[in-house]
Amino acid sequence: MSELRQDPATKRWVIIASERARRPHQFVATANRAPVPEYDPSCPFCPGNEGKTPPEVYAVRSDGSADSPGWSVRVVPNRFAALSPDTPLEIRRPDICTSIGGYGAHEVIIEAPQHNLTLATMPRAHVEQVVAATLHRLTTLGRNRSFAYVAKFRNHGAAAGTSLVHPHSQIIATPIVPAEVRNEIEEARRFYDDRVHCVYCTIIAEEMEEGRRVVLEAPEYIVITPFASRFPFELMIIPREHASSFLMGHHQSTSWIAEALHRTVRLLYLAANNPDYNLVIHTTPLRDTCEDYYHWHVEVLPRLTTPAGFELGTGMYITTAVPEETAEYLRDFVPKVDEDP
């Protein structure tokens, strides 16, 4: 029997279509990825090609001067930036169509010198450096009073919208709060107004009690297959401590954040054969901290299926994967995630 489910946090509905339901292993990525060399002389992110990117704004270096080899993590403005801090912040409202000059920031975190590493296959100690770079850049950009939101995301594979193989993630700072972020926060606020409790804290408590969708747990976080998952193998990392912002109170916490990210993407890598995915940090807007009612978290969205007209037109997803079955399948792979790659 099919089932409609509503996400308690966003109020988005999904349809879990049992008539076409498939078992978790049937969603595993089957495409063979072409072998990738450790170094690609034509890749702008490989060491030696530092001149092919704009000058670095952050780097972890054991050696060398800025914009030369010797780094282990490197952050640069995107060469084809969608938004730039050099564009004037000019708001135009000639009629009902509001537009703003492309003021903002768009940076790339080059996560490792090795062309063929991924977040799942790099050592955990290295993921800590990536998390530290992320926290540093988000904090720095967050100080700009003209920015309203800073998004951090990672696109892995062609189906997830990237053509560059070299391990990297991106940061975009915008002068406005995007509509979906606004909706998510609005729903969290409504929940808090009704119950005087954070909806994500409530989800943690109920998921821990229910147990069937919990994939990983640790003192600092849990990882679940969300009740109203939109995608097969969708995962959510929720920090146990209530904090609205990824940046708040976590400056000394690169260690557990790196552990949570690494274990989650490794689980996906091992159990679903290195699928294409998007990873997005959901955090509070910069000038409206939503302290009591919002709760930062991470969404990992594998791209093993293609959203169609129904999804694009209604925001409602049809999925043929059952979250409880996916969680059960994934738990078998947990013992392997902590073996260092």
Place this chain on the structure above:
Amino acid sequence: MSELRQDPATKRWVIIASERARRPHQFVATANRAPVPEYDPSCPFCPGNEGKTPPEVYAVRSDGSADSPGWSVRVVPNRFAALSPDTPLEIRRPDICTSIGGYGAHEVIIEAPQHNLTLATMPRAHVEQVVAATLHRLTTLGRNRSFAYVAKFRNHGAAAGTSLVHPHSQIIATPIVPAEVRNEIEEARRFYDDRVHCVYCTIIAEEMEEGRRVVLEAPEYIVITPFASRFPFELMIIPREHASSFLMGHHQSTSWIAEALHRTVRLLYLAANNPDYNLVIHTTPLRDTCEDYYHWHVEVLPRLTTPAGFELGTGMYITTAVPEETAEYLRDFVPKVDEDP
């Protein structure tokens, strides 16, 4: 210079990234489609295979009895239905996670007997039959007081989420109003509360005055490249007469609706080389007719680019296509759209 633009109706922001901007012709689909035969004996939608689908609920027939050849348009329940009217409408709320048994309807409109036709290559008179079938089924399903929304959509090509080549579209009736529909209506209501005028009527007036994004115009509708387009070659059909529902007052209007649909998909077919696309009818919920402030319309969303983590996490799209340039490019193809295929 890049630009942020806000859609006046939905309040969604997009980034038009000029650093990577491409001219309209650079987005034209380049993949060669495999030649498709007029008849495929293995296709469940081809004549002679009527027994491979559930029994028809509607058909335009010149000949034959139900579930046999002789039809020109045929509507059947989806064999792998996401929702079904046979499932009890049972609402479960054991905690904060609401779910409903998969009550609803999921139907397929088989648009033509010919396996290799598409909406763009069939004669306009035939598109009228498809529109009549759509209106008939939506009206019939809309009489069910347990349905809250009826979505009609069309997925063309693999990138748009379909694997079946045979020309078809789909209808899904849901017992709830999807979140994105709710948001769109909520924003339309706010606009009306502020201005005592429908936002879509305002868009029509401003687009006609501005002119640069108008692609097609007729006494009954206009077709534009939306100011805040998310996709290259995105198109919107807006009826000039204010009506909140696709179903209201249009029972005698299959003629102009068919003309608007046919010209729009033909324009895309001719100018962008038959790209994959989703087509969605946006109409009012069934039990909340939003008469004054909502306005039905059609969105055509070509899938020539892949939304990535930023899009999935924020609902904000980065596009490298400039709507005004796309409209100018498309207008060159307008003289050809009315030559019958």
